[in-house]
Amino acid sequence: MRRWPYLVLFFVNAIAAGILVAYGQDLLRKVPQLRDHCDVVQQPYCIDNQTIFRASKTMSIFFLILMCWSAMTETGYSRRCAILGLELPLYVGLIVGSFFVPNRVFEVYAWIAAVLSAIFILLQIVILLDCVYDIRDYLLDKINQVPGSRLWPFIYLAASIGAWLASIAGLVLLFIYYSGAPLAIAFMVITSIFVLIFPIIGANDKIGAGLLPPAAMTMYLVFLCWQSIIKVPHASKLDATAASTSAILVPSAIIGAVTVSWTSWRTTESTNSLFRLDIVTTEPQVNTPVAPNDDGISVNPAEETPQRVVAPSWQFFFIMFFSSFYMAMVMTNWGMDSGSLSEDTETISIWVQICSQWATALLFVWTLVAPLVFPNRDFS
DSSP: OOOOHHOOOOHHHHHHHHHHHHHHHHTTTTTTHHHHHOOOTTOOHHHHHHHHHHHHHHHEEEEEEEEHHHHTOOOOOOOOHHGGGHHHHHHHHHHHTTTTHHHHHHHHHHHHHHHHHHHHHHHHHHHHHHHHHHHHHHHHHHHHHHHOOSSHHHHHHHHHHHHHHHHHHHHHHHHHHOSSSSSHHHHHHHHHHHHHHHHHHTTTTTTTTSHHHHHHHHHHHHHHHHHHTTTTTTTTOOTTTTTHHHHHHHHHHHHHHHHHHHHHHHHHHHHHHHOOOEEOOOOOOOOOOOHHHHHHHOOGGGOOOEEEEOOOOHHHHHHHHHHHHHHHHHHHTTTSSSSSHHHHHHHHHHHHHHOOOOOHHHHHHHHHHHHHHHHSSOEE
């Protein structure tokens, strides 16, 4: 199964929603559900968020249907003749029909999306750790393969030191611009502890993690800290009206869509070993007569055909299903400024981001100390 068309559709859906929100306000105000049930005076972002929630819900239902169908086809049903030609009409029907759904449905959907997005963030953390260790192993393999080369050791050290310095610089900027609230200061102090102790732990001879994984993880922790404190009331010392939300929505949507698409792909590639449900498929073998080769030894050509392992496609649609909810949270700033749910979703956003930071830190520490705690187990 080719996955890139679904990633392209996901990407285009997110970008189209962002462009429609930024430049299609006149068109959106003609939609009855948005025009009659959104008070743009008290809820200035109601139309924007309701549009993005509809795009997100369309993708979630779309991938849920494909996930269920794929699960059935991989137990013996034929997929090609039944749904392959109906996927695009299915998407169009879902996106058009979503604009006839009452806004109250999407107020509930926002809560569901927030919870499922938190689960997706946990998946993101696991994949990020896996990616960091893969990059480290790749660079170390290059260093070992070419002992006299200075290029790969330089790349390894430059990446490690650069990531750590970027973490420190980012943390300093956070203290300068976002120290207006005690809660934000507390989050930054905790992050500072991570930034200081992670390189020390990673460089320990007994642990042997190296410099790159701790440096990369500290940079990600600083990013998560920024994502959380930027939503803390009265934390920012910047002028809140300096930039227009509409002006930055399209580039934010592009960055969010690229990030989610890459994470979805990377997560799916790793779930093959996570779920342990690989399907082995082989080319049909033809009973051919056994013929002697040049040395007089009988060879059966069918025995030389290797088996091909294919991951279940429902895993991919499962990850894309969660990504659809995460897309809504990324593009709506976790549903803030949507009306009655504004304060609640703001609090949820803050604590989801900071708790994901703490979960990332704890999981990374566990990957460092687990070989010492359980020396008889293989963690490679």
